[in-house]
Amino acid sequence: MAQYPDKRRIALNWFVKLNVLSLGRGGWRILYSALQNQKSLTKAKRNLPNMRKNRQYIILILTMLMLINIGCQTDSNQKKKQDQQDTIKSASTAKPAYKTISEKTILGMSCGEPIVSQEFSYEALAFDIAKADTNEIKSLFLDRVIIKNEKEVTEEGLPYYPYDFTDGTNKIILLSNDTSYYIEDAEIVNDRIRLNKKISIGMKKDVFLDLLKVKNIRCDTITVKNEELTFESIYIFKDTKLQQIKMGSIVE
Missing domain, CATH: 1.20.5 (Single alpha-helices involved in coiled-coils or other helix-helix interfaces)
Incomplete structure (x- = not known):
């Protein structure tokens, strides 16, 4: 400084x-x-x-x-x-809700419990009618058959035209779309309808149960549904013999 x-x-x-x-x-x-x-x-x-x-x-x-x-x-x-x-x-x-016949034998099923089997539900007839024509469907009947195709009306008021096949005792009612037929309702009461070769009107109940791989069902009415659960066949027995088969679509 x-x-x-x-x-x-x-x-x-x-x-x-x-x-x-x-x-x-x-x-x-x-x-x-x-x-x-x-x-x-x-x-x-x-x-x-x-x-x-x-x-x-x-x-x-x-x-x-x-x-x-x-x-x-x-x-x-x-x-x-x-x-x-x-x-x-x-x-x-x-697995489906119900047992199929491909599984082991079912014991002690209740009467109200359906069984699932494509073979014994929708395929209970002699052949698949989906791709058949009216003449082929007529061949399911062993007696003379009459076909009706008259107008019907649904509950909603919509018109439709079912194909009603009957021989006076048995009947098969079909509906159709643009490509195929499908079963709306059927009632078979005698052996004048061609069925799946494994089943027939008058067959023994225990034989039928063996086909389904089911044992010990005491009821005489057995319901079998298809795999999609959209169709059922009801087998009605009397005195241990098959008396009637009812078939139809399941409406929820």
Whole structure:
């Protein structure tokens, strides 16, 4: 620092003292605050490289956490997707609500419990009538058959034209769409209708139950449904012999 003469030094000291005294309490606070801010700014400038370095570390850590979170979500989504696929697979392979004849022999079924069998429900006739024409369907009857195709009306008032085949005792009523026939109702009471080769009017009840692989059914009315549960054939026995078969679509 430059050296001042004694008089000039004395004058400068008095000048600083007078100015400091003139600041008062408020001035001192302002001066103190300014000095503190100057120190903080100096400290911040010194720590700036460390702050930048710490910021880089923080960004790196946040990036790693984001990547870990994304990986966990991906694993969770894959697990959920696999669980859904397993559920769908389990549902598609689930067994029907009723026992089918392909399973082991069923013991002690109740009279009201239907049996599931495609062969002895919709396929109880000699052949599948879906793709047959009227002449082929007539061949199911061993006696002369009459066909009626008259207008009928549903409960909703809609018209339809069923095909009514009858020999005066047995009857088969069919409906048709653009490509095929399907059985709406049928009633067979004697052996003048061609049936599935395994069944016939007058057959023994225990023989029929063996075909179904069912034992110990005491009731004389046995219901057999198709695999889709949309059609049923009802076998009515009397004195342990098959007396009648009723067939029809199931209306829910």
